Amino acid sequence: MQGITKSFPGVVANDHIDFSVEKGEIHGLLGENGAGKTVLMSILYGLYRPNEGRILVDGREVTIDSPAHAMRLGIGMVHQHFMLVPSLTVLENITLGREPAKNGFLLDRKRMHRDVKEFCDRYRLDVDLAAPIYDLPVGVQQRVEILKALYRGADFLILDEPTAVLTPIEAEELFGAVRALRAEGKTVIFISHKLREVLAICDRITVLKRGRMVDTVATEAATEESLTQMMVGRKIIYEFRKGESAGQKPVLTVRGLKALSDRGISALKGIDLEVLSHEILGLAGVEGNGQTELVETLTGLREAAEGTVTLDGEDITGETPLERIRRGVAHIPEDRYKRGVIPDFSVMENLIMCGQRDRYARNGVALDFREASSCSDQMMRDYQIQAPGKDTPLRNLSGGNQQRVVVAREFSRNPRLVLAAQPTRGLDVGATEYVRGKLAEMRDNGAAVLLISADLDEIWALSDRIAVIYEGRIVAVKPVNETTEQEIGRLMAGGRND
Amino acid sequence: MTEGLAAAAKRALTDARRSIEGAMFQVAAILLAFIVGALVLYVSGYDPVSAYAAMLMGAFGDMFGVGQTLTQATPIIFTSLAFLVSSKAGLFNIGAEGQFLVGAFTSSLVGIYLGGLPWVVHIPLALLAGAIAGGAWGLIAAVLKARFNAHEVITTMMLSYVATYLTGYMVNYPFKAPGWVSQTVRIAPSAELPRILPPTQLSAGILVALALVAFTAYLLQKTILGFELRAIGLNPSAAESAGISINRGIMTAMFLSGAMAGLGGACEILGVHRRFIQGFSPGYGWDGLAVALVGGLDPVGSLLASILFGALRSGGMIMTRSTKVPLDIVIILQGLVIIFVAAPTFIRSLLKRRSK
Numbered sequence: 001m002q003g004i005t006k007s008f009p010g011v012v013a014n015d016h017i018d019f020s021v022e023k024g025e026i027h028g029l030l031g032e033n034g035a036g037k038t039v040l041m042s043i044l045y046g047l048y049r050p051n052e053g054r055i056l057v058d059g060r061e062v063t064i065d066s067p068a069h070a071m072r073l074g075i076g077m078v079h080q081h082f083m084l085v086p087s088l089t090v091l092e093n094i095t096l097g098r099e100p101a102k103n104g105f106l107l108d109r110k111r112m113h114r115d116v117k118e119f120c121d122r123y124r125l126d127v128d129l130a131a132p133i134y135d136l137p138v139g140v141q142q143r144v145e146i147l148k149a150l151y152r153g154a155d156f157l158i159l160d161e162p163t164a165v166l167t168p169i170e171a172e173e174l175f176g177a178v179r180a181l182r183a184e185g186k187t188v189i190f191i192s193h194k195l196r197e198v199l200a201i202c203d204r205i206t207v208l209k210r211g212r213m214v215d216t217v218a219t220e221a222a223t224e225e226s227l228t229q230m231m232v233g234r235k236i237i238y239e240f241r242k243g244e245s246a247g248q249k250p251v252l253t254v255r256g257l258k259a260l261s262d263r264g265i266s267a268l269k270g271i272d273l274e275v276l277s278h279e280i281l282g283l284a285g286v287e288g289n290g291q292t293e294l295v296e297t298l299t300g301l302r303e304a305a306e307g308t309v310t311l312d313g314e315d316i317t318g319e320t321p322l323e324r325i326r327r328g329v330a331h332i333p334e335d336r337y338k339r340g341v342i343p344d345f346s347v348m349e350n351l352i353m354c355g356q357r358d359r360y361a362r363n364g365v366a367l368d369f370r371e372a373s374s375c376s377d378q379m380m381r382d383y384q385i386q387a388p389g390k391d392t393p394l395r396n397l398s399g400g401n402q403q404r405v406v407v408a409r410e411f412s413r414n415p416r417l418v419l420a421a422q423p424t425r426g427l428d429v430g431a432t433e434y435v436r437g438k439l440a441e442m443r444d445n446g447a448a449v450l451l452i453s454a455d456l457d458e459i460w461a462l463s464d465r466i467a468v469i470y471e472g473r474i475v476a477v478k479p480v481n482e483t484t485e486q487e488i489g490r491l492m493a494g495g496r497n498d
Numbered sequence: 499m500t501e502g503l504a505a506a507a508k509r510a511l512t513d514a515r516r517s518i519e520g521a522m523f524q525v526a527a528i529l530l531a532f533i534v535g536a537l538v539l540y541v542s543g544y545d546p547v548s549a550y551a552a553m554l555m556g557a558f559g560d561m562f563g564v565g566q567t568l569t570q571a572t573p574i575i576f577t578s579l580a581f582l583v584s585s586k587a588g589l590f591n592i593g594a595e596g597q598f599l600v601g602a603f604t605s606s607l608v609g610i611y612l613g614g615l616p617w618v619v620h621i622p623l624a625l626l627a628g629a630i631a632g633g634a635w636g637l638i639a640a641v642l643k644a645r646f647n648a649h650e651v652i653t654t655m656m657l658s659y660v661a662t663y664l665t666g667y668m669v670n671y672p673f674k675a676p677g678w679v680s681q682t683v684r685i686a687p688s689a690e691l692p693r694i695l696p697p698t699q700l701s702a703g704i705l706v707a708l709a710l711v712a713f714t715a716y717l718l719q720k721t722i723l724g725f726e727l728r729a730i731g732l733n734p735s736a737a738e739s740a741g742i743s744i745n746r747g748i749m750t751a752m753f754l755s756g757a758m759a760g761l762g763g764a765c766e767i768l769g770v771h772r773r774f775i776q777g778f779s780p781g782y783g784w785d786g787l788a789v790a791l792v793g794g795l796d797p798v799g800s801l802l803a804s805i806l807f808g809a810l811r812s813g814g815m816i817m818t819r820s821t822k823v824p825l826d827i828v829i830i831l832q833g834l835v836i837i838f839v840a841a842p843t844f845i846r847s848l849l850k851r852r853s854k
Contacts, residue, residue: 299739301738301739320741320743321738321739321740321741322741322742322743324741325740325741326741331739333739338733338735338736339735339736339738339739340736340739341733341736342729342732342733342736342737343732343733344732344733345728345729345732349725349729353729353736353737353740354740354741356722356725356726356740357722357741361722364722365721365722365723366720366721366722367720367721367722367725369720
């Protein structure tokens with residue numbers, strides 16, 4: 001790809017990018033959110049047309065005008081959001097649109113099965129072909145996506161942030177599969193913003209920054225630090241100074257809290273927890289052990305079946321989300337698109353959410369647009385939200401900037417209690433560092449912070465104390481300097497506290 | 499200061515451009531409907547030019563035409579705003595017809611039985627009764643949704659039939675006027691909305707409708723309630739997290755929506771018919787849904803689209819009288835407008851191809 005330029009209203013997503021990939025290599029495409037990685041690859045896959053530049057495949061110039069065309073050229077792409085039919089089986093999804101026929105029109109199920117099975121074995125991608133998609137964990141669904149691309153004859157596979165949705169074990173399995181693909185002579189482009197993964201698996205790495213290409217380097221010649229420098233142009237501070245612990249008092253006290261999951265199964269089986277002022281309590285645990293339900297119960301979104309929640313000494317167990325917001329409970333939801341933002345609202349409308357009845361209300365009926373407007377400007381400056389303007393629909397912002405909007409909204413209320421669930425998921429290094437810094441700042445200002453994260457490094461970098469949740473119970477609470485990663489890891493896996 | 503002004507002006511300009519671009523699409527769809535309608539006329543052996551000319555003259559050519567057009571448009575303005583408000587909160591209230599009828603009937607009762615009041619009290623009271631009754635009718639569906647998760651598309655539609663037959667029963671039995679027509683007696687003169695453009699039937703109801711257009715725009719864009727309803731409509735989970743009660747929002751939206759339709763029914767009774775006659779609505783509630791979509795789910799768009807539909811009706815009658823083109827062409831045209839507006843992907847792709 002030579003001199004690729006693509007602009008959208010208000011942004012130049014790709015600015016004269018030269019990018020080349022050799023046959024049979026695993027090529028990492030690294031950059032912060034909004035650096036233009038996905039756009040560049042979408043151009044290659046025929047989803048966008050570039051404004052300028054040319055694409056050469058095997059030395060021949062091509063104009064790729066649709067994904068179908070890209071597939072004919074042997075280019076396949078696995079998106080962040082899967083494109084599968086949930087009610088069909090794995091086999092049906094893989095062969096969809098390319099079903100082998102018998103006598104011209106009958107479905108040749110036997111051959112379908114045999115062909116796909118052969119692919120699975122060759123690339124060590126093990127899946128139950130008869131299972132319907134909706135039954136499968138994300139990691140397996142991703143494998144199905146890869147198989148689908150291969151089945152359609154892809155020699156050149158683009159994986160867009162493939163590990164963002166995977167557990168560490170699933171990610172390891174994916175790496176195995178990607179290496180097997182290379183061994184078969186396939187070419188893989190691995191889009192990511194996780195340095196460690198890119199270093200672990202790629203042969204060469206190309207770094208993008210703000211729509212421009214910084215450099216392409218061989219993996220042997222790169223280190224985490226050098227790549228970080230290239231991505232953000234500055235050093236990253238991973239550790240956050242722990243705040244003073246003088247005058248701490250309990251802000252949030254949870255006693256015997258029980259709640260049901262959406263399916264009506266007991267998800268919280270008696271949680272006891274205390275979060276103090278001036279501290280970050282890290283809640284470690286494998287996902288699905290009740291973290292989601294705990295946060296929802298604490299914010300008032302889910303009803304508590306038993307037990308009490310106390311904030312600053314007052315029982316708030318039965319209070320509505322609004323009453324808790326007014327008491328100073330801030331919430332960074334784990335699923336930003338579901339709970340955190342309204343993509344079709346403007347940046348300003350997203351920033352004034354939660355305060356529409358209080359700070360931004362005028363005489364109880366109308367919105368105070370002057371206040372909303374000046375506060376939004378202030379927040380956009382203070383939290384460095386990059387957007388063409390506060391009236392831009394939020395959906396046009398990059399993921400990192402959307403998260404900044406959430407953080408700005410929640411933190412500018414000067415909360416007493418911060419419930420931060422996976423606050424840096426899907427964010428690039430710069431935005432991650434920023435959000436972590438803000439969490440530490442909240443702590444230093446005296447707030448109680450409950451940090452729920454699947455990322456142990458994050459828990460380690462920020463927490464003063466670490467609690468471990470396992471099957472709906474808190475199995476241990478340890479000060480960070482009195483425990484080890486091994487011990488926490490063992491507790492997360494259901495090991496005994498000793 | 500000047501900087502702020504410049505920025506505000508720029509913002510207003512981009513806003514205006516965006517809404518013009520949106521409106522362009524609507525207008526293109528409508529033009530296309532008329533072009534296809536012309537083909538239909540031509541194939542059927544009529545002269546499209548003279549038919550359209552007669553229709554245009556009939557609808558807007560003189561004061562009488564304008565009056566009739568606006569008379570026809572008035573009830574649809576109400577019902578389209580009713581659909582619009584519910585849809586902004588993510589609800590599909592397709593039962594405006596029922597809310598319209600219940601509002602109309604209730605206001606006719608107030609108009610008949612509270613005679614003797616001065617008109618400044620009687621008219622507002624009858625309008626208010628219609629609005630509250632329509633709102634209550636809408637609220638039934640909201641409660642069913644909040645309590646039992648019953649889908650409002652089903653409940654509002656079924657409640658429409660209940661309303662049609664219930665009001666039908668009322669004017670055939672308990673409240674039937676002497677004579678063989680299924681209707682109530684005439685309302686008291688003190689409850690009559692004045693006719694403002696005689697000899698047409700145009701009543702002060704159009705002023706109420708215009709006020710409601712302004713109110714709806716203000717409500718949705720400038721108020722806390724509008725903000726919360728739009729948030730619920732776009733992302734209920736995020737709205738809930740931001741402290742907005744979804745159930746309360748659903749009930750408020752459905753009440754408001756029903757009240758708007760009910761108010762429309764009241765205006766139609768007090769201003770045009772002066773009594774409740776069975777079958778007086780040719781389906782204004784259903785038209786409202788289509789008109790709201792043709793108007794791009796925007797209050798002012800609703801107003802303009804209502805006038806278009808009103809013009810089709812009033813102009814269509816003149817056209818039939820002067821050119822022998824059957825009135826059915828009006829229904830075909832309405833259908834075409836709806837099809838072309840409701841097929842946005844088709845139109846957008848046509849526009850895109852041209853711009854490529």
